[in-house]
Amino acid sequence: MTTPAAAQGLEPEVFVLSAWPLKPGLRLEDTSRFADSTWQLGHAVHRLNVRSLTLCFDRVPQPFRATAKQLCLAMLSGxxxxxxxxxxxxxxxxxxxxxxxxxxxxDQRPGPRFRCLATLTAADLLDYQDMLRRIVRSVSGRSKARSAVRWFWRWRDHLTDCLAFDPRHMDDWGEKSVRRHQRPQENRTQRIPEDVMGPLFVWALRFIDHFAADICAADGQWQRQRWGMPVDRTTRVSEVSTRAALEATLDTYLAHNRPLPGWRGQPNLIRIARQTGYHRAMFRDPALRLLVASAAAAVGVAETAGFDLDIQGRMDGRPWIGQIVTSHFHDHGLAMLARMLQTAAYIVIAYLSGMRDSEVKALARGCLRTETDSSGRSYRWKVTSLSFKGEADPRGVTAIWNVGEPVARAITVLELLQPPGVDHLFNRLDHGAGGHKGRRHAAMTTGQTNDNLNHFVAWVNRYCDSHGRHDAIPAVSGRSFKLHTAQFRRTLAWFIARRPGGTIAGALQYRHHSIQVFEGYAGTSDSGFRAEVESEQALARGEHLLTVIDAHEHTRLAGPAAAEAARRLEEFGQRTRFQGTVVLDDRRLRRIMNRDDPAIYPGTYITCVHDPAKALCERARQGAFEGLGDHPQCQPLACRNVALTTENTDAWRKEIDLVDQQLTRRPPLPPLLQNRLLRRKHQIEDFLATAQEPS
Structure with missing residues (x-):
């Protein structure tokens, strides 16, 4: 075959990222070249939650290594x-x-035909597809594997060795279950169960609202002692001054009869030196060690060292913790608690904003803007970050999210927790062993955050066990539920769609919160979050309609659209039954709703059997998002799309009772208001009476 000119002209020193904007501070000369065995793509990755992406060509069999490099170079910058x-x-x-x-x-196949790609046949590719079916469990995974094979045809003009035909034109290439779906696949991310999300969210708020002040105070002491040392180990200091400073520190312990900070049963000389204001090198002097030993004999040695602060946070009227200690690995240590506080802030922000992990990790100091009314009361909070998914600019595009007050409080805590000079709020913290060794200003990856989320659950449950509390984060099916970052966005969509009660209801009003979220970037089509919520609402509506059908409630509907509702629901029930069983699988029900949605929307006061030709509202399809029958444009007393369930009728009768209470109150209402309420009552009574009449 003819060798493509583009492939012939490759030079070993070609920069593979020449078509990409690089991270700030990097030059093209610092990036990978074609001749390198490993290509570092991370130099052009601007998302902070991704540490690096590499292509290691040593993993490619030698006969095909040049082809693999040509393919990747063409895709990256050709x-x-x-x-x-x-x-x-x-x-x-x-x-x-x-x-x-x-x-x-x-490469592992026998025979000369397998020494290059150009001589492969359709039968060879079908053998590879059979192998994929055996070892790759998911349909989507096998689809991705086949797509990579087809690259060797699609980019053939840049390859010295390529496929001689397009695999897509083979009769048996692919799977029917993949070809049949014209719509993008639905979000299959597992949501966090309600009985897990409730206590998880409550504990996250406790960290932010009750524990953060103490953790930040301890962090302030640690930062001052760590970075504000007046001398270092090489500085020679006066023996008189160091002895006087040490005696003053030890006198404080003696005066309060407090044990000295300890480490493995011995006085913690590092901690004592920092409290004194000098480096631990001061204890090279045996006389100073003797002073410490004398004080230890008088007041004893604690199990570990603690920070000098009075605990302000309360749980059930008592301090939430005895003291915050300096040990990196202790459950009450600053390193552990600071990481748990940062994780708690992540939970609140990711769950209440609808932001993706890359968008949360891009939050920087000063990202929060608070709007106040004329009296100075805060009423709106806006957060600025970067959006990456679906954007043409790999460096991200600025976007603004409207958030609730809990998110604002979480961001404020993060700004206190990060030391001055660190802009990004989810950079790794300095606490812990090795925290000073080149790790400052490094953002946490998605994997590190996933680990911290599950450590947070474990910490909370250990705390509950040791304090005899009954609000731990429960297991699911006997095992701790494994959290990861992508679940929060999906879970928020589920909660907004269903607005359940439970533990979170007291801390969050979902109807009001959903309005806040959808006023900002999360509500735009670019975000994709609105589509996720609408998908969850459709699924919830389908589940509700199936319950109505199973209970035969659709045969007892009233109102002008009752007969049409019964007909649609009967057809919907038939389509959702398989061998006499109602389909309750989420994915199948979602596909049925996408294809055969009966356009019936349950509401508090009415069930809307939507027909655009009869609708009096102006929302049409958009009305489904808020729940038809509940939005301001709905005219339920006059619309011919109305059907009434027993629950709808009960809601109207409660409305009549409320009107009666207002009409009989003392002192009486003004006459004009009384007339309006009375007219409203008569309209509802006439509406209910007409609805009960046979159609």
Missing amino acids: PLPPAEKRPCLDTVHTGFQEAVRFLTWV
Whole structure:
């Protein structure tokens, strides 16, 4: 075959990221070249939650290594073939793993036909597909693997060795279950169960509202002692001054009869030196060690060292913790508690904002803006960050989220927790062993946050066990529920769609919160969060309608649209039954709702059997988002799309009772208001009487 000119002209020193904007401070000369065995894509990754992406070509069999490099260079920075778009770095990185799998499989096959890609046949690719079916469990995973194989055809103009045909034109290539779906696949991220999310959210708020002041105070002491040392180990100081300072420190312990800070049963000389204001090198002097030993004999030695502060936070009227200690690994240590506080802030922000992990990690100092009314009362909080998903600029696009007050409090705590000079709020904290060794100003990756989320659950449960509390975060099916960052966005969509009660209801009004969220970036089509909520609402509505059908409540509806509702629900019930059983699988029910939605929307006062030709409201399809029958444009007493369930009728009768209470109150209401209420009562009574008449 003819060797493409583009592939022939490759030079070993070509920069593979020449088409990408680099991270601040990097030059193109600092990035990977074509000849390198490992390409560092992380130099052009601007999302802070991703540490690095690498392509290691040593994993590719030697006969196909040059082809793999040519393919990746073409996708990263080469000229684009007709109708192709530049793939994102994540796509190249993920597809590379699948390309390695394919090329390794080819290399291990016997026979001369497998020494290059151009001589592979359709039967060979079908053999590879059979292998994928055996070892890759998910349909989507097998689809991604096949897509990587097809790259060797799509980018053929840049390869010295490529497939001789398009695999997509093979009769048996692919799977029917994948080809059938024209819509994007629904979000399959597992949501956090309500009985887990409730206590998890409450404990996160406790850290922010009750524990944060003490943790930040201890952190302030630690920062001053760590970075504000007046001398270092090489500085020679006066023996008189160090002895006087040490005696003053020890006298404080003796005066209060407090044990000296300890470490493994001995006085903690590092802690004592920092309290004194000098480096631990001061204790090279045996006389000073003797002073410490004398004080220890008088007041004893504590199990560990603690910070000098009075605990302000309360749980059930008592201090939430005895003291915050300096040990990195202790449950009450500053390193542990600061990490748990940062994790608590992440939980609140990710759950209440609808932001993705990359968007949360881009939050920086000063990102919060508070709007106040004329009296100075705060009423709106806006957060500025960067959006990456679906954006043309890999550096991210500025976006603004409207958030609730808990998110504002979490951001304020994070700004206190990060030391001055550190801008990003989810940078790794300095506390802990090795925290000073080149780790400052490094953002946490998604994997590190996932670990911290599950450590948070474990910490809370240990705390509850040791304090005899009964509000621990429960297990699911006998095992601790495994948290990860992507679950919070999905869970918020579920909660907004269903607005359940439970533990969180007292801390959050979901109707008001959903309005806040959808006023900002989360409510735009670019965010994709509105679509997730609408999908969850459709699923919740489908589950409700199936319950109505199973209880035969659709045969007892009243109102002008009752007959139409019964007909639609009967057809919907037939489509959701399989061998006599109602389908309750979320994915199948969501597909049924996408295809055969009966357009029936349960509400507090009415059940809307939506027909645009009869609708008096102006919302049409948009009305489904807020719940038809509940939004201001709905005219339930006059609309012909109205059907009434027993619950709807009961809600109207409660409305009549409230009107009666207002009409009989003393002192009486003004006559004009009385007339309006009385007219409202008669309208409702006439509406209910007419609704009960046979249609």
